[in-house]
Amino acid sequence: MTSATNSITEQNINTASRPSQLRITDVKITNLVGVPFRSTILRVETNQGIVGYGEVRDGASPAYALMLKSRIVGENPCNLDKIFRKIKQFGHHGRQGGGVCGIEMALMDLAGKAYGVPAYALVGGQFRDRIRCYADTPTELDPEAMGERLLERRQRGYTMLKMDVGINLLRDTPGTLIAPDGALDGSDHHKDLMHPFTGIQVTQKGVEQLAGFVEQVRSIVGYDIALAADHFGHIALDSCIRIGRALEPYTLAWIEDLIPWQFTDQWRQLTEAVAVPTCTGEDIYLAENFEPLLAAGAIRVVHPDPATSGGIAETKRLGDRAEQHGIAMALHLAASPVATMASVHLAAATHNFLALEHHAADVPFWNDLVTGLPNPIIADGHIQVPEKPGLGFDDVNTELFAEHLDPQAPLLWADTNEWDAEHSHDRLWS
Known part of the structure; x- marks a missing residue:
């Protein structure tokens, strides 16, 4: 395809996202209460300005998700199966699955936005x-x-x-x-x-x-x-x-x-x-x-x-x-x-x-x-x-979030830099 043809094509399609070049750059959280119980909302950010939202299960520790941050930053969120295989070992039954699942929801949100399709697709x-x-x-x-x-x-x-x-x-x-x-x-x-x-x-x-x-x-x-x-x-x-x-x-x-x-x-x-x-x-x-x-x-x-x-x-x-x-x-x-x-x-x-x-x-x-x-x-x-x-929703209501913060962790989109260097030798075989 010539550059001229490519330019015409780009005028007629949505190029707000280039999925192959999308990368995760940060993960931030807000802890809410009364929605109906206590939940952690994740915001996964990217180099193209697209954000994806997920939720850690009611009553679960935000740490279940935050420990995954260093393992997903730099990844392309469109590689859904690759990332899930990488992080699923860190989940478990009950609330301990909440971190992996919250991240997976946010990846689905990001990939859908990158490709311009609903998550069900x-x-x-x-x-x-x-x-x-x-x-x-x-x-x-x-x-x-x-x-x-x-x-x-x-x-x-x-x-x-x-x-x-x-x-x-x-x-x-x-x-x-x-x-x-x-x-x-x-x-x-x-x-x-x-x-x-x-x-x-x-x-x-x-x-x-x-x-x-x-x-x-x-x-x-x-x-x-x-x-x-x-x-x-x-x-x-x-x-x-x-x-x-x-x-x-x-x-x-x-x-x-x-x-x-x-x-x-x-x-x-x-x-x-x-x-x-x-x-x-x-x-x-x-x-x-x-x-x-x-x-x-x-x-x-x-x-x-x-x-x-x-x-x-x-x-x-x-x-x-x-x-x-x-x-x-x-x-x-x-x-x-x-x-x-x-x-x-x-x-x-x-x-x-x-x-x-x-x-x-x-x-x-x-x-x-x-x-x-x-x-x-x-x-x-x-x-x-x-x-x-x-x-399928446009955004979260940040002002309303601020009214329902967990008093034990009352930060809106809390900085998570302390988790950037969290790592270990995660491979399950020698």
Whole structure:
């Protein structure tokens, strides 16, 4: 191509970015609270002035992301798979996956902006242009109050809801729980015990009370809307089975995280024992680590949190694995609009997607944390998939960010130079 032809071409296409020459130059952070919980927002900067945004999972340490800065500065963010392979060894299950995932979201934002395409186009394209959201709802001890709170969300247009149904509803009712001393009061000895080891049992009276709670909620919100249940408590398998069977008449969308995800065989036993869909996965890192649950048919719904499971591309790979096993994928999330929009692109590109969690239905400023999206972002229980490049919003609302800084780390786009020289011999083989 001659230089004259090239000049004419450049007049007719967007050359604001030259993807092959794009390089990461810096990573900065802002720690927010109340969005709905504590989150770290990442801003990854480049030599061409394009910035990408990501989010470290709620409650996770910003250090999980900052330690990666020296490993990505100088890289081309469009080399998504190369960088992910480089940094994924520094993630782990639970909140420890938050740094890798937040960086991955920001890379997707940058690459999409560099190429001028929405993030979903980078992982295979679009199956849907509207993303169904389900509204999680804080616990009410009174079933009528719980039902009314859920009904208000239904009236806003949500077609799926979630509530907590667990031993917290039984603590003040004698004869409903059996537990060792200290097991119910959060003492240091008991608070970190996994479910099979706590010794907590739910009695028949307790099981009936939980079923009665759900029945009353259903009578208010209706039987013609999807309703899921979570936070049953740290109870062992036998109690879980008895509760699951008692909840069968109420056609729940799923019962979530009754058992730690690590116990595949116990999940299989629970799933085979109850006629209610079972669901887990929010604390699992990387698609390969979901495989035991999927291969064993141990759950009916897989429920990764993209801010733990690996970000957009890795969680898309998980969705494809789950589909091969006949398992639907819903997305766990408790985040600002930054990780929410990353999840929207993931959901758009995932064939067996079911619903995306929204945990901020009562946060009045949530919609205003980013610019360039419809307001409200969620309308009639759905998010319209944006066609703008990257994650699809124009920018973050820095002024609003400044009003919601974490008082323990109150710096807006804090300088991270102290992490520039952090390094080690990272290779996992000799």
